[in-house]
Amino acid sequence: MSCLTWKLLILDGGSQKLVDGVVKEDDILELNVTNVERIEDRRQANKEMDVVYLLSPLPHIVDCLKADLERRRYRRSFIIWTSPPRSDIQSRLDQSTSARQQIVHASVLNIDYYPRESHLITFRDPWSFPTLYHPACNQLVKQHMEDLAQKIVSICVSLGEYPTIRYFDPRTQSHEARVLCSHLARFVQAELDQYAKFNHDFPPPSPRPRGLLIITDRTMDLFAPLVHEFTYQAMVHDLLPLVEADKTYYKSLESQPGMAHKGKEQEICEKDGIWVKYRHLHMKDLLDELVKDFETFKKQNPEFANSDNPATINSIKDMLAGLPKYQEGKEAYSLHLSMTQDAMTVFQERRLADVASVEQSLATGLDEDYKKPKNVADQVIRLLDDDAIHFPDRLRLIIQYLLYRDGLLPMDISKLLAHARLPAQDSEVIYNLELLGAHITRVLKDSRPVAQYQFGKKEAPLSSANESGLSRFEPALKFVLEEYSRGTLDQSLFPFTKPHLDAAEGLMGQENVSQASLRSAKPTWARTRPSNTGPRQRIIVFMAGGATYSESRACYEASQYLDKDIYLSTTHMLTPSLYLRQVGDLSVDRRRLDLPADRPKPRAPDHLFEKDTPLPPPPPPSSSKDTKIQPLTDDMRRMRMGDDGARSKAANGNSHDHRPPPPQSSSAGGRLTKDREKDGEKKKKHHFFSSKK
Secondary structure (H helix, E strand, O other): OOOOOOEEEEEOHHHHHHHHOOOOHHHHHOOOEEEEEEOOOOOOOEOOOEEEEEEOOOHHHHHHHHHHHHOOOEOOEEEEEOOOOOHHHHHHHHOOHHHHHHEEEEEEOOOOOEEEEOOEEEOOOOOHHHHHHOHHHHHHHHHHHHHHHHHHHHHHHHHOOOOEEEEOOOOOOOOHHHHHHHHHHHHHHHHHHHHHHHOOOOOOOOOOOOOEEEEEEHHHOOOOOOOOOOEHHHHHHHHOOEEEOOOEEEEOOOOOOOOOOOOOEEEEOOOOHHHHHHOOOEHHHHHHHHHHHHHHHHHHOHHHOOOOOOOOHHHHHHHHOOOHHHHHHHHHHHHHHHHHHHHHHHHHHOOHHHHHHHHHHHHHOOOOOOOOOOOHHHHHHHHHOOOOOOHHHHHHHHHHHHHHHOOEOHHHHHHHHHHHOOOOHHHHHHHHHHHHOOOOEOOOOOOOOOOOOOOOOOOOOOOOOOOOOOOOOOOHHHHHHHHHHHOOOOOOOOOEOOHHHHHHHHOOOOOOOOOOOOOOOOOHHHOOOOOOOOOOOEEEEEEEOOEEHHHHHHHHHHHHHHOOEEEEEEOOEEOHHHHHHHHHHHHOOHHHOOOHHHOOOOOOOHHHHOOOOOOOOOOOOOOHHHOOOOOOOHHHHOOOOOHHHHHHHHHOOOOOOOOOOOOOOOOOOOOOOOOOOOOHHHHHOOOOOOOOO
16 A cells, blocks of 8 residues: 555544553654544535554454444455454454455554553553452453464564563462462463464564563562652652542642642653653652752752852742743653652651551561561551541551561550451452462461561661662562573573473573574574663563552662563553452452443444435536525535635646545544645634544
């Protein structure tokens, strides 16, 4: 299909979200696309125009596509799937005569995931948590794992990686979900092998060492979603009322200088340089860095040359309020100054310094001097009795104490709940953690040994200058990555899916031995120690059941000091409040969960199968004596001022646009002309996408 051929682009609800997150509307329309439409919506046929379908391979979407093909809405059809269609879906199209006649090209793009950050990928699937862990959802797990495996393979294909696979296997545990990672890893391995079998150019040639895929799940680290983290990104998602949808927005808690009004929504995204630069910085360091950045800004702008006042948070905000010509920078600084100040206000009101001090001892098993903590129970009870401690923080504290003790007598649990004065439903959250492998209760003379930390306790640092006493805890994922890099990751805890093929290779390429690569013809024995300037190995981590922002930070930091490219992928991002709510839902009736699998199956809209309404015949000519004003017809509505002038200009050779003019489309979404600047305002009113860029 020639790039100069005008065409339509048809999306569905799912593919529209994928496209909307990575490309602007104008960028699509600049590629000779006359319009972008939804396949589920009412559309007028255009039998003179080619169409590109970018679709999700779902049964009701295929029904919509077949309806278009059977009615021959368009001239030729180009089909692009966001992920490989199942065999039954593909056979429905193969058996369709109209599909064989009109589809001139079909391909798979493998983009069925959402890049949230440069090295963070989500599936936006919070329903995955109850599907995987709710006792009443066992019959849904197999199909869900197949869907997850296909999405994970899409990530590998997009990166050009055919990785070795290792998975979390807690064989000493007895909970039902302990085999989750094992089954998922085998599904992924089968999908990868199948893809490589039918795509002989996969993986593409590359000088990189062969990648690694680590498959784990939420049961590997039950502390990470509960511990208060005070790096910027994790802290604001924990403490502030961020609006999480297809994009992330923040509403200020109060009116601030430089902001229009209280409650104004401002987007937090990758285009925000301040956010990207500082999101993993500890809050105590962030405040200093924002002040330093603004001092630099003052020196670079003469408007502030005469200001000798030292920069503080409040003075910076007062200055920003008087910067109308620096609107974009003003809004960015105002956003982060407001979020920083609001987060610190919550930190102080909820006495989180006292809470976090105890949490760090519980999560690490060590006190601030890196010794066994003493009088932990007394410290916990003292906080539970404190009216200044919020109820959600009390619940998090009780759960961490139970994890630290590896279970308590039921009577002792009741006493803790009485001290905390928590509502009755919160006890469900505590006991539901057993479904994730936690030991909640013990008998009076329990011979079970206290559980040991699977990845070892953190040793005292050589220098504590850069470490906060409230940030000693690190997610287990960080230790897994470090142990893999050293070549000491326990193969019984993280076995290979193909131990006879991958084990020897998987143990190479850590710190002292070079990594073998299936994509390089150079023999292993001829390799030398890798250079720091060479391509880095990629590590893809998939966390089923949701990942935390502390784990995302750990992956970014490990990428730097381990000299690896580490990507974290997950079903959805967890905040502490969401995690507690989802754990609590593990004991409710499945019918109350509103799982997508339990909803009525989506159907193609009925209007797609209706016959097109024919255009009304033109009115008969009227005599001059009986002239009446006629209502506007569709042809008259399509007329615009200046068409004759544009045609005469083109006829005289004054036009420099050599592209063919767009065909006249009767589509409900509108039409584009070559003169895009004049029609810019009209084009913006079409709102092809759900959100503006």
